[in-house]
Amino acid sequence: DQQVKQNSPSLSVQEGRISILNCDYTNSMFDYFLWYKKYPAEGPTFLISISSIKDKNEDGRFTVFLNKSAKHLSLHIVPSQPGDSAVYFCAASGYGGATNKLIFGTGTLLAVQP
């Protein structure tokens, strides 16, 4: 059973508009959440993270929001640029036991149209 779910396999957005990528999780023991970006034929690169003690973390055009009660997080990209076109993976981890490793979602392919 998937513990981290990205239910939208793809998303298309116009350049300059906001991109919102969503992620849901089932394990309440997760303490940290990370977003990775992956271009074709390259490995994933770390984008931004958030701890469970926060509900928002911002880094330039990228903001991650965490709603613990809903077990939901989202990545906002504003404004979107064509270079943002990539697969975005959500990942979660926690301290100890079975959660002491990164668990990845299946990814969302973002296409930013010029």
Next chain:
Amino acid sequence: EADIYQTPRYLVIGTGKKITLECSQTMGHDKMYWYQQDPGMELHLIHYSYGVNSTEKGDLSSESTVSRIRTEHFPLTLESARPSHTSQYLCASSAAGPPNQPQHFGDGTRLSIL
């Protein structure tokens, strides 16, 4: 900029062959990981190491083996390749500390077993 290298980038080989996928990092990271990813699917952790002479199996059962004799080197070996081993293999490393430390990924090896 992350410095983690995987070779080969692509490998097409026949059934029954012994294969070693190389992974090296120059960041002095204690933690290293191997993931397996099929198209459109999540990354599955198959092996990890928290330091020299330490290796553990990940969440996804794999017929591969790993070794960690030097901090910078974490090779993965398949003794007898089969078509079911066809996949992309991604190596990653991270600094010691809590699980939220970002993992730095190599560009992967795409393996095809005929």
